[in-house]
Amino acid sequence: MPKISYKTAESVSPGHPDKLCDQISDAILDAYLSQDASSRVAVETVGGHGKVFVVGEVTSSGQVEVEPIVKRLAGDVEIEVRIVQQSPEIANGVDTGGAGDQGIMVGYACNETPELLPLEVVLSRKLNQFLYEVWPHDGKTQVTIQDGIIQSAVASFQHAPQAELRTKVQEWLQSEPLAKPSDDTKLHINPAGDWQQGGFDADTGLTGRKLVVDNYGPQIPIGGGCFSGKDPSKVDRSAAYMARKIAVDYLKRTSATEVYCYLAYAIGEAEPLEATVIVDGQQQTVQGYDLTPNGIIKFLDLRRAIYEPTARYGHFGHADFPWEQ
Numbered sequence: 397m398p399k400i401s402y403k404t405a406e407s408v409s410p411g412h413p414d415k416l417c418d419q420i421s422d423a424i425l426d427a428y429l430s431q432d433a434s435s436r437v438a439v440e441t442v443g444g445h446g447k448v449f450v451v452g453e454v455t456s457s458g459q460v461e462v463e464p465i466v467k468r469l470a471g472d473v474e475i476e477v478r479i480v481q482q483s484p485e486i487a488n489g490v491d492t493g494g495a496g497d498q499g500i501m502v503g504y505a506c507n508e509t510p511e512l513l514p515l516e517v518v519l520s521r522k523l524n525q526f527l528y529e530v531w532p533h534d535g536k537t538q539v540t541i542q543d544g545i546i547q548s549a550v551a552s553f554q555h556a557p558q559a560e561l562r563t564k565v566q567e568w569l570q571s572e573p574l575a576k577p578s579d580d581t582k583l584h585i586n587p588a589g590d591w592q593q594g595g596f597d598a599d600t601g602l603t604g605r606k607l608v609v610d611n612y613g614p615q616i617p618i619g620g621g622c623f624s625g626k627d628p629s630k631v632d633r634s635a636a637y638m639a640r641k642i643a644v645d646y647l648k649r650t651s652a653t654e655v656y657c658y659l660a661y662a663i664g665e666a667e668p669l670e671a672t673v674i675v676d677g678q679q680q681t682v683q684g685y686d687l688t689p690n691g692i693i694k695f696l697d698l699r700r701a702i703y704e705p706t707a708r709y710g711h712f713g714h715a716d717f718p719w720e721q
Contacts, residue, residue, distance in 0.1 A: 401542060401543055402540060402541070402542050402547070403514065403515070403516045403540070403541050403542075403613075403615055404516060404538060404539065404540040404541075404614070405514065405516040405517040405519070405520045405538070405539060405613035405614065405615075406520055406536060406537065406538040406539075406550075406609060407517075407520040407521045407523070407524035407536070407537050407538075407609060407709065407710075408524070408535070408536050408606055408609055409524055409527075409528045409532075409533070409534060409535035409536070409553070410528065410532075410707075410708045410709070411528070411532060411533045411534040411535060411554070411594065411595055412534050412535065412536065412595070412601070412606075413443060413444065413534070413595055413596055413598075413599045413600060413601025414601040414602060414603075414605045414606045415601070415606065415707065415708065416441075416443060416469055416470055416595065416596065416601050417440075417441040417442060417443055417601040417602055417603045417605075417624075418441075418603055418604070418606070418610075418624035418625075418707035419469050419624075419704055419707040419708065420441040420443075420448070420450065420465060420466055420469050420470065420603075421439045421440060421441045421450075421452075421603045421624045421625030421707070422624045422625060422703040422704045422706065422707040423465045423468075423469065423704045424437070424439050424450070424460060424462060424465055424625070425437045425439060425624075425625055425626070425627060425701075425703050426701035426702070426703050426704050427458070427460040427465060427701070428454060428456045428458045428460055428627075429458075429627070429699060429700060429701045429703075430458075430701040431456070431457070431458030431459070431460070432456045432457040432458040433699040433700070434456075434699070435454065435455070435456035435457075435458055435627055436453075436454065436455040436456065436482050436496075436627055436629060437452070437453075437454050437456070437625065437626065437627040438452050438453045438454070438482070438625060438626055438627070438630065439451070439452035439453075439454065439479065439603075439625040440452055440602075440603045440604070440625055441466075441601075441602070441603045441625070442600065442601065442602050442603070443470060443473065443596045443600065443601050444596050444599060444600030444601060445596065445597070445600070446473055446474055446596070446597075447473060447474040447475075447476070448466050448470050448473050448474070448475050448476075448596070449475075449476045449477075449478075450462055450466065450475070450476070450477045450478070450479065451477075451478045451479065452478075452479050452480075452625065453479070453480055453481065453482040454479050454480075454481065454482065455481050455482040462475070462477045462479070463475050463477070470596060471596075473596060493666045493688060493689065493690050494663065494664035494665050494666050494689070495629075495631045495635075495661040495662065495663055495664065495665060495666070495689050496629045496630040496631060496632075496663065496689070497621075497630060497631065497632060497661075497663050498660075498661055498662050498663045499619055499620070499621050499631055499632050499635075499660070499661055500619040500620065500658065500659070500660045500670075501619045501621075501631065501632070501635040501636040501638075501639045501658070501659045501660070501661075502611075502612075502616070502617050502618055502619050502636070502639060502656065502657070502658055503636065503638070503639025503640040503641070503642055503643035503644075503655075503656070503657035503658075503659075504611075504612045504616045504640070504643050504654070504655070504656055504657070504712075505640065505643035505644045505646075505647040505654065505655050506647070506653065506654035506655075507647065507652070507653055507654070509574060509713075511712075511713035511714075512644055512647060512713065513612060513613075513712060513713040514612060514613050514615055514616065515541060515544060515574065516539055516540070516541050516613060516615075517612060517613040517710075517713075518574060518713065519539040519541070519546070519572075519574060519575060520537050520538055520539040520613075521537075521709055521710060521713075522568075522572055522574070522575075523537045523539060523549065523551065523565070523568055523572075524536070524537040524709070525709060526564070526568045526572075527551060527553055527556070527561070527564060527565070527568075528553075530556070530564060531553045531554065531555055531556040531561075533553065533554035533555050533556075533594055533595070534553070534554040534594030534595045534598070534599075535551070535552060535553035535554060535556070535594075536550070536551075536552050536553075537549070537550060537551050537552075538550035544576055545576050545577070545578050545581075546569070546575060546576060546577045546578070546581050547578075547580070547581060547582065548581065548582040548583070548584065549565060549569070549581065549582075549583055549584070550583075550584040550585075550587065551565050551583075551584070551585055551586070552585075552586050552587065552588070552591075553586070554591055554592065554593075554594035554595070555592060555594075556586065556590070557590060558585050558586045558589075558590050561585050561586060562583060562585040565583055565585060566583070569581070603622065603624050603625050604622025604623075604624060604625075605622075607620070607622055609710060610622070610623060610624075610710055610711050611636075611710070611711070611712070612712065616656075619632070619636060621633075621636070623636065623706065623711055624703070624706070624707045628689070628692070628693045628696075628698035628699065629689055629693070631659075631661045631689055631692075634689060634692045634693060634696070634698055635659045635661060635668070635687070635689070635692060636711075637692075637696060637698070637711070637717075637718075637719040638659065638685070638687065638692045638695070638696065638719065639657040639658070639659050640657075640711075640712050640719050640720070641696065641719040641720075642657045642673060642682055642685060643655040643656065643657040643673070644719075644720065646673050646675055647675075650675055650676075652675045652676045653676050654676065655673055655674065655675050655676075656673065656674040657672070657673045657674075657682065658670055658671075658672050658673075658674075659671055659682075659687065661689075666688040666689060666690070667687070667688060668687045671685075671687055696718045696719055697718055698718075702717075702718075
């Protein structure tokens with residue numbers, strides 16, 4: 397009996413409440429880095445039903461007005477801010493060049509798409525981006541493939557009439573080069589009905605709640621830490637970017653089908669506890685990279701205000717991000 401290989405991935409629009417929180421956290425990070433490149437920032441955002449709460453720890457010479465940033469992204473909401481200085485006990489380890497926390501980071505790259513990402517991830521994202529240009533609101537997409545053929549597509553978008561949304565999805569299926577629909581492809585268009593209430597009006601959001609969407613989709617393991625709102629001294633972010641860079645490099649260097657990279661750190665220590673790559677199933681030690689937090693920051697030039705765009709459509713597969721180059 398032939399093997400059935402279904403794969404499904406989802407994407408959420410920048411207007412989704414979780415993504416709004418990610419963007420707020422990263423916009424605040426960018427604001428601090430633009431004033432003080434050495435800023436230490438760990439900011440979380442929760443929002444919903446007319447209120448946004450921003451909480452975190454910051455050590456910086458910069459002075460950032462949080463409210464205008466929140467209002468730019470979230471509109472007219474009530475705002476509460478609780479930001480304090482980073483714990484001196486954590487700072488002691490980071491000051492000496494150590495990792496800002498323990499953790500495991502997973503990088504991945506494959507040859508399925510020009511983005512070097514799984515096909516189902518790229519398709520769900522591209523469909524989301526296509527629809528968001530028409531309806532720039534809260535929304536979700538989901539694509540299921542079997543052996544590269546699209547078996548089903550789901551699209552739920554705020555303020556998008558069902559008939560019009562269906563027409564746009566069909567248009568995308570015919571125009572997107574990577575999309576391979578069939579006569580049996582099923583479309584689920586606003587399956588719960590048309591909806592007008594979305595974003596923070598309808599639901600709550602939280603920084604870091606879309607980890608799988610931010611990474612490589614549900615087929616690929618992730619380390620567990622979120623990215624948004626964290627400066628690059630936090631290896632949850634910087635080492636995850638480096639792991640992706642290493643995976644991409646090894647994929648290109650070896651003409652492999654897929655590459656996994658695993659990095660692991662202990663808080664306050666500079667050198668990783670693990671640095672391995674798995675190239676088409678064969679494991680080896682990572683060679684030729686400075687994997688200390690400071691080394692990663694320097695190599696990828698991460699002390700810049702570049703992070704708000706990463707919070708919109710995933711952190712990987714976008715050519716203008718330095719870890720993709």
